[in-house]
Amino acid sequence: MDKLTWKNDDELFEIMRDKLYSAVIGDILDKMKYFHQFLPQRIQPLRDDMIVAGRAMTVLEADAFEELSDGQNPIMKKPFGLMLEALDDIKKNEVYICTGSSPNYALVGELMSTRMKILGGVGAVVNGFHRDTKGILELDFPCFSYGRYAQDQAPRGKVIDIRVPIEIEGVRVNPGDIIFGDMDGVVVIPKEVEEEVIKLAYKKATEEKMVSNAIKAGMGAKESFDKYGVM
Ligand SMILES: O=C([O-])CC(=O)C(=O)O
Numbered sequence: 211m212d213k214l215t216w217k218n219d220d221e222l223f224e225i226m227r228d229k230l231y232s233a234v235i236g237d238i239l240d241k242m243k244y245f246h247q248f249l250p251q252r253i254q255p256l257r258d259d260m261i262v263a264g265r266a267m268t269v270l271e272a273d274a275f276e277e278l279s280d281g282q283n284p285i286m287k288k289p290f291g292l293m294l295e296a297l298d299d300i301k302k303n304e305v306y307i308c309t310g311s312s313p314n315y316a317l318v319g320e321l322m323s324t325r326m327k328i329l330g331g332v333g334a335v336v337n338g339f340h341r342d343t344k345g346i347l348e349l350d351f352p353c354f355s356y357g358r359y360a361q362d363q364a365p366r367g368k369v370i371d372i373r374v375p376i377e378i379e380g381v382r383v384n385p386g387d388i389i390f391g392d393m394d395g396v397v398v399i400p401k402e403v404e405e406e407v408i409k410l411a412y413k414k415a416t417e418e419k420m421v422s423n424a425i426k427a428g429m430g431a432k433e434s435f436d437k438y439g440v441m
C-alpha cells in the first residue's frame with residue numbers, strides 16, 4: 211500500500227473527502243479506545259452526497275426569550291449575540307459547529323452559509339435544525355442538521371461564545387479538531403491523534419476494498435476475516 215502523506219490541510223481534507231468515510235474513521239477511533247466520537251444519528255446531511263471535512267470552529271448557542279433583552283449581559287443586547295462575528299471569523303477549511311440551545315429553531319440558513327462559503331468555510335454541523343433548504347442546496351454547502359425547520363433563531367437564541375470547547379451529547383469538540391461527516395454520520399477526530407487516525411483509516415479503507423473484492427469472488431466471511439482481519 212502507498213504511504214499516505216499530505217503537506218497541508220488543503221491536501222489532507224481533499225484526501226479525506228475523496229478516500230475516507232465515517233465508518234472507517236469510527237472503527238479506527240474505537241480501536242484507539244476513543245469510543246464517544248460520533249455525533250447523534252439524527253444529525254444528517256441535507257443531501258446524501260454531501261461530505262464535510264474540516265476543522266471545528268466551535269459555536270456555543272443559548273436560548274433567549276427576548277430579541278434584545280435589557281439584562282446584565284451585553285451579548286444579550288446584540289442581534290444574534292456573537293453570531294455575525296462568528297461568521298466573519300470563519301477561516302479556510304473550517305466547519306461551523308454549533309450546540310447549546312433547545313431544538314426549537316434553525317441554527318443555520320442560506321445567508322449564513324453564503325458568508326461562510328465566501329470565506330473558505332467548508333460546512334456547517336448543527337445540533338438542531340437548518341432552514342432555507344433550497345438556498346443551501348443551490349449553494350452546495352455541506353450542511354448537517356436534524357432536518358428542515360424554518361422557525362427563526364433571532365427572537366429565540368443567541369451565539370454566546372465562539373472557539374471554546376463544546377459537547378454534543380457527550381462528544382467533546384475542541385476548536386481545531388477535525389470534523390468529518392457523510393451520509394452515515396458525523397465523527398469528531400481529536401487534534402492530538404489526527405495523523406494516526408487518518409493514516410490507519412486509509413489503511414483500513416484499502417483493506418476493506420480487498421475484502422470486498424475477495425467476497426465478490428466467492429470467499430467466505432470467516433475465511434476473509436481470518437485472512438485480512440477486517441470486516
Ligand atoms: O436567520 C438565521 O438564523 C439564518 C438564516 O435565515 C440565514 O442564514 O439565511
Ligand SMILES: [Mg+2]
Pocket residue numbers: 319320321341342
Ligand atoms: Mg434565511
